[in-house]
Amino acid sequence: MSDADLDAVHARMIAEAAERGARFAAVRACRHAPTDGCRCRKPRPGLLVSLCAHLKVPPADAVFVGDALSDLRAARGAGMPGALVLTGKGRASAAEVRRAGLATAGVFDDLRAFAVAEVGGG
Ligand SMILES: [Zn+2]
Structure with a gap:
């Protein structure tokens, strides 16, 4: 893209x-190619670490929500709880994420379910 x-x-x-x-x-994104060796491309945690610094939020007080093993690995690398959503690649990733113990903030059907559980509403 x-x-x-x-x-x-x-x-x-x-x-x-x-x-x-x-x-x-x-809003942030890694705009590097996989071969660039940057620190911000998941599963590396650089993007999450720099975003927490920008927002002045301790990583342990944030939650990274993702649908892939690389997302949850990035969260762990940043010292941040990780939540898995079962949309996108989530269902295919779920067994591996659970085995690796990476969904420390839980597993949710979708982003709405995560948001309702975290902040309430619906
Ligand atoms: Zn990058």
Whole structure:
């Protein structure tokens, strides 16, 4: 995906969330290739660590929600609880994530279920 396409995805995501009364404090993405050896590409934790520093949130007080083993490995590497959602790659990843003990914040059907469990509402 080009940088312009990714920017468009983020803009649409932010706009659709705003229509529903939600907002993002920050949006980040690794824009490197797998061969670049950067610190921000999952399963490396660099993106999560820098985002926590930017938002002034201790990693242990945040939760990283993902659908892949690499997501939950990044969370562990950042010292952050990880939650697995069963959407996307989640169902295929679930057995391996559970075996590795990486879903320390739980397993949820989808992001809505996680949000309801974390902050209530519905
Ligand atoms: Zn990167």
